[in-house]
Amino acid sequence: MIRGKFITLEGCEGVGKSTNLEFIRDYLQSHKIPLIVTREPGGTPVAEQIRTLLLDHTNEAFSEQAELLLMFAARSQHIKHVIRPALNAGKWVLCDRFTDATYAYQGGGRRMDIHTIESLEQLVQGTLRPDLTLLLDAPVEIGMKRARQRGQLDRFELEKISFFESVRRAYLLQAELNPQRIKVINANQALADVHLMIMEILQRILP
Ligand code: TMP
Numbered sequence: 001m002i003r004g005k006f007i008t009l010e011g012c013e014g015v016g017k018s019t020n021l022e023f024i025r026d027y028l029q030s031h032k033i034p035l036i037v038t039r040e041p042g043g044t045p046v047a048e049q050i051r052t053l054l055l056d057h058t059n060e061a062f063s064e065q066a067e068l069l070l071m072f073a074a075r076s077q078h079i080k081h082v083i084r085p086a087l088n089a090g091k092w093v094l095c096d097r098f099t100d101a102t103y104a105y106q107g108g109g110r111r112m113d114i115h116t117i118e119s120l121e122q123l124v125q126g127t128l129r130p131d132l133t134l135l136l137d138a139p140v141e142i143g144m145k146r147a148r149q150r151g152q153l154d155r156f157e158l159e160k161i162s163f164f165e166s167v168r169r170a171y172l173l174q175a176e177l178n179p180q181r182i183k184v185i186n187a188n189q190a191l192a193d194v195h196l197m198i199m200e201i202l203q204r205i206l207p
Contacts, residue, residue, distance in 0.1 A: 004034070004091045005205060006083065006128075008098040011136035012168050013157050014143030014150075015187040016194065020136060021096050023195055024202065028092060031206055036086050039096035040074065044081045047074035055154040062155075068106045072120045075099070079128060099125070100133055100174050100182070105156065108170025109163045132205055134198060135175055136187040140164045143187075 009024065011017050021037065028035050041051040050070050053059065062070075075098075086093050099121055106112045140161055147157050175182040183201050187194055 001088070001090045004087045004089070004093060005131045006087060006093045006095070008095045008100065008130040008133045009136070010097060010100045010104070010133055010171060010182075011187065012104075012138070012140060012143045012164050012171070014146030014148075015136040015138045016146075016191070017096060017136060019191065020134075020187075020194060020198060021094070024094060024134070024198060027199060027202060028094065033206070034091045035094055036082070036091055037094045037096075038078070038082055040078060040098055040101065041071055042074065043078040043083075043095075047077045050074040050077075055156070057153075057155040057158055059155075064106070064110045064112055067110070068102070068112055068117070068120070071102050071106065072124045076124045079125065084128070095130075098130060098133075100135070100171065103174050104167045104170040108166040108168075108173075109159065111166070130181060132201070133178075133182040134201065135171055135182055135184045136194070137168070137172065137184050138186070138188040140168055 007024070009017055009021055025035065025037050040047075041054055042048045050073060054062075054067065054070055054074075083093050083095070099117075102117055102121075103114070107114050107117050144161065144164065147153065172184065175184045185194060185197050185201075
């Protein structure tokens with residue numbers, strides 16, 4: 001059995017992740033790729049409960065360490081019960097956010113030590129890394145405007161603009177450090193043009 005491919009989609013709030021996730025799913029399915037679509041934090045019953053905890057802004061304040069460890073606790077469940085079994089069965093996995101989000105939000109946004117994140121990544125994932133990451137990038141104000149229009153903001157979306165500027169910078173740094181894996185897509189253009197770029201990138205990894 002050939003191992004499936006692991007594709008992740010990343011970006012700040014309001015860059016069009018959901019719309020483009022659907023586009024990628026439809027595109028891969030139209031090419032008869034056996035696929036599961038999932039998300040982080042979440043993807044299993046326990047990990048979804050951790051997600052609810054993490055996004056609820058009415059909870060007591062989280063320590064930065066608790067937030068980081070919960071992200072990786074959810075990830076560990078997700079990898080064990082969903083991601084690894086699917087890849088081993090030859091399915092492709094399309095995941096809405098993964099560890100690059102931890103480097104961006106906990107590393108960039110919360111300024112947590114990168115080496116701590118690296119060691120948790122090693123502990124939880126071993127050698128597992130995405131085969132391809134699509135990073136949707138747009139100026140922070142544009143994304144935040146769209147996020148606000150969606151209504152009720154979660155615990156992360158309530159952060160200040162400067163937090164998201166740091167998140168964006170950390171994402172772009174991750175892309176610079178991993179140019180083979182992470183493809184940056186300008187999300188501040190017509191959706192049809194975003195889709196064209198996504199298709200071009202996906203074409204290169206189709207069997
Ligand atoms: P979203 O994917 O629906 O936007 O919500 C998930 C939120 O969780 C988002 O604000 C980013 C945040 N997050 C982290 O801070 N670290 C992580 O590792 C992941 C996967 C998500």
